Amino acid sequence: MDVCPSLTAQDFKSGVKPIWCPGCGDYSVLTALTKAFAELNQPRESFALISGIGCSSRLPAYTSVYGLHGLHGRALAVATGVKLARPDLTVIAAGGDGDGLSIGGNHFLHACRRNVDLTYILMDNQVYGMTKGQASPTTDPDWRDSKLTPEGTGISPVAPLHLALASGVSFFARGFAGNPNELARLIVAAVRHPGFAIVHVLSPCVTFRPEQREWKNAVHQTDAEPSDTPEHALARFATDDGFTTGILFADNRPAFMPPRHERMSPAAIARRFGTGA
Amino acid sequence: MDVEVLDLPAPAVAVPGATGSVSVALVGSGGAGSMRAGEILLEAAAEAGLFGLMTRAMGPQIRGGEAAALLRIATTPVSSPDDHLDLLVALDWSNFVSFAAEIPLGPDSLVLADPAEGDAPGAVRASGARLLALPLKQLLRTVPGGHGNMIGLGAAATLIGLDAAVILRVLRHQLGRKGEAVLAANAASLSLGAEAMAAEPPLCRLATSDGAARWTISGNQATGLGALQAGVRFVAAYPITPATEVLEWLAPALAETGGVLVQAEDELAAINMTIGASFAGTPSLTATSGPGLALMVEALGLAVASEMPLVVVDVMRGGPSTGIPTKSEQTDLNIAVYGLHGDAPHLVLAPNSIADCLFTTHWAVTLAEQLQTPALVLSDQALGQSRAVIAPPAPLPQAAARLTAAPQEGGYLRYALTESGVSPMAIPGTPGGAYVADGLEHSERGTPSAQAAAHHAQLDKRAHKLALHDFAPHWADIEGEGEIGLLTWGSVTGAAREAAARARARGIRVRLISLRLLLPAQPSHMAAALAGLRGVLVVEQSHGRQFHKYLRSHYDLPPAVSVLSRPGPLPIRPAEILDQLLAWE
Structure with missing residues (x-):
């Protein structure tokens, strides 16, 4: 892999026209991600961008790096396989709140505790957009605009930060699609963090959640140092409104990578089945 | 002991009444050591240059409960x-009734x-x-410090004419580290068993050939070794009976050969991890059983659509649902062949012996x-958890490498339409080869496409690459x-093979056809294999006659077809197949 320092954010776009609605927050995430790729100053072929299913999971086709657009909910499992097989690659998983926290919820918590050196961009709009507007795991219980749950869901939303901390995440940042430069900085920091790093992006769905246009007034950046223990972070963000942006948590746990030795040939191992072995 | 058991040269033995094989079972409650004694007996058979097969009958208990080691030495x-x-050597009778149906006794059997x-x-x-009485x-x-299972083993070895010195050699090899006192107590127990049977005429005397090279291996181990030797260096899996031993064998073997085994959080993660590793260029595999396969089916479709090489080993057990986890059945054929949604050409293979698992x-x-494309391997509990003493296997052919793409200057088409249907795959890290592997239908470039032309072209491509491949012989x-x-x-196939041999010994000419490749179907090869047959007997272990229906849907069978199909857990015995063949004559 030759280092090619002259790549710009534009070089990391594929030119394929996104299926997203005008005004979708995911455009800004694409911009931030390609800026981050350029900032990381690595060749295109050193990245693998893995996603599941949903509006935001369409992201890989819009970039010019290696990608895999797989099954609903399974991005983190695929990304784990890529990284464990090829530790030399920079592996980023991306997807939405339904993909990551509902159908893929089990992989979310195990990715946190396994702590493989991955970056996970979780684009949260509190709605299923691709299926035209149903409640997601992060939707408030009294949201009544879905024909599936006309009385509201009546169940509590998941708080990605708290779930991740309780599951053993190594790095957690929150960004806002409306601030792509800051988001690019958070993605770069997450990629450089050795271990499982989540970038939780508040990415408005202007089609099914038009009220999210107001998020730009709700977000507030923290200038405090990131917490470095889950206990500290949980206490600090116990009453967090969900709109605090910045790097909220980072520990220095070593990333998980199974040991590799190459001391034996398969033929030598086969001989163990022989008599007298 | 049936003197017509094997249509092979008579063993060179001088003892009157000697035959080619002897079948011995050791039973007892969990902890009585019947399995351990069985394993030592099997290992001793290998040391003596004999051949053998050890199946097991177990209850569902984690520890304790009933256990039987069923051996045939030949x-x-x-x-x-x-x-x-x-x-039959009974170390005790507790819980015997719960698996009595799996212990075939007759008037010619001796019970200690x-x-x-x-x-x-x-x-x-x-x-x-x-x-x-024993x-x-x-x-x-x-x-002092003696063991009942060793007494039983000593008695059994004496009755089948296996040299006590060979058993002692195996014991020394296995127990040597535990010290002379432990070894002495075991040896004394063996002698007691042997002495107790001194007055009994031996049931047989097997011609041994010390020093002849043998392998002792289980089907699940052979499966793991086959994968390793073919270049698999990434395995992700979730524990499940009766497939776990594939993983337990592979974990250290992969670590020693530069590979990785990951215990995943579930089967969905397991197969998706292998898809990721394969995308990254590493030959990858997962192993499971029926319930796990059911969870993996969606991902198999992704592997078909995105053209990702991948192997899923299904060690079949009784189903549906949790079914009978510890016992064998051939009932995942339907899900393996037909389980994927959409038109999804893929590979389904099945080993037909323990050695063939390799x-x-x-x-x-x-x-x-x-x-x-993904390949499913349908092993089962009867192969996976049984151990065999076999001749050292022939060297395996060189495993074919994946067709990969060289660095590109631009315009790389991952799903290019080629004559063979196989297109060069760019592995991440290859400059200019970046593409998105996608479960969405796509163009040659890999870009999502919902257009009829792209769909038809890619469907044809994925079907052609399998149809054009020559799977002979x-x-x-x-x-x-x-x-x-x-x-x-x-x-x-094992029982069918023996039934065919017995039929031939009676002058009935039989052609055995055991399918190793179930998908894609091979109609022209099958037509040649069936040529000249006036009838076929279909033999399978299922209630719903899955294999028979599969054959009917893919092949033209001769006019006369008879089906011997029974669900698990009882194995189909050679004599049952022979009876059906005789009924045809």
Whole structure:
């Protein structure tokens, strides 16, 4: 892999026209991600961008790096396989709140505790957009605009930060699609963090959640140092409104990578089945 | 012991009444050591240059409960358990009734049991087997630190004419580290058992050939070794009976050969991890059983659509649902062949012996890599958890490498339409090869497309690459000539093979056809294999006749077709197949 320092954010776009609605927050995430790729100053072929299913999971086709657009909910499992097989690659998983926290919820918590050196961009709009507007795991219980749950869901939303901390995440940042430069900085920091790093992006769905246009007034950046223990972070963000942006948590746990030795040939191992072995 | 058991040269032995094989079972409650004794006996057979097969009957208990080691030891390779046991050694009778149906006794069987354990169970007495006292408890009092299972083993070895010195050699090899005192107590126990049988005429004497090279291996180990030798260096899996031993064997073996095994959080993660590793360029595999396969089916479709090489080993057990986890059945054929949604051409293979688990898994990896598609390997509990003493396997062919793309200057088409249907795959890290592997239908470039032209072209591509590949000669094992065919697959092939041999010994000419490749179907090869047959007997282990229906949907069968199909957990015995063949004559 030759280092090619002259790549710009534009070089990391594929030119394929996104299926997203005008005004979708995911455009800004694409911009931030390609800026981050350029900032990381690595060749295109050193990245693998893995996603599941949903509006935001369409992201890989819009970039010019290696990608895999797989099954609903399974991005983190695929990304784990890529990284464990090829530790030399920079592996980023991306997807939405339904993909990551509902159908893929089990992989979310195990990715946190396994702590493989991955970056996970979780684009949260509190709605299923691709299926035209149903409640997601992060939707408030009294949201009544879905024909599936006309009385509201009546169940509590998941708080990605708290779930991740309780599951053993190594790095957690929150960004806002409306601030792509800051988001690019958070993605770069997450990629450089050795271990499982989540970038939780508040990415408005202007089609099914038009009220999210107001998020730009709700977000507030923290200038405090990131917490470095889950206990500290949980206490600090116990009453967090969900709109605090910045790097909220980072520990220095070593990333998980199974040991590799190459001391034996398969033929030598086969001989163990022989008599007298 | 049936003197017609094997149509192979008579063993060169001088003892009157000697035959080619002997079947022995050791039973007892969990912890009595029947399995351990069985394993030592099997290992001793290998040391003596014999062949053998050890199946097991176990209850669902994690520890304790019933356990039976069922062995058949022979002078020639063993393909199947025999119809009846020659010898049963009961270390105790507790829980025997719960698996009595799996212990085939007859009037020619000899049963050793301790009278102190009480009367033999009704099923044993009803069989007409001859009972002989082996006073284990009483004998144990004479050996401090002795073991009942070793007394039973000593008695069994004496009765089948296996040299005590060989058993001692195996014991020394296995127990040497535990010190001389432990070894001495075990040796003394063995001697007590042998002495107790000194007055009994031996049931047989097997011609041994010390020093002849043998392998002792289970089907699950052979599966793991086949994968390793074919180049698999990434495995992700979730524990499940009866597939776990594939993983337990592979974990250290992969670590020693530069590979990785990951215990995933569930089967969904397991197969998606292998898809990721394969995307990254590493030959990858997962192993599971029916319930896990059901969870993996969606991802198999992704592997088909995105053309990702991948192997899924399914060690089948009784189903549906949780079914009978510890016992064998051939009932995942339907889900393996038909379970994927959409038109999803893929590979389904099945090993037909323990030794063949090595070859077929190796071939599955090779085909998956060559054809860039998922391959399912349908093993089962009867193969996976049984151990065999076999001749050292022939060297495996060089595994074919994946067709990869060289660095590109631009315009790379991952899903290019080629003559063979296989297109060069760019591995991440290859400059200019970036593309998105997608479960969405796509153009040659890999860009999502919902257009008819792209869909039809890619459907054709994925079908053609399998249709154009030549799977001869390994697609099936075809043995013998005649007008009657035995059509079977998987573990049941062992019993069918022996039934065919017995039929031939009676002058009935039989052609055995055992399918190793179930998908894609091979109609022209099958037509040639069936040519000249006036009828076939289909043999399978399922309730719903899955294999028969599969055959009907893919092949033209001869006019006369008979089906011997029974669900698990009882194995289909050679004599049952032979009876059906005789009924045809």
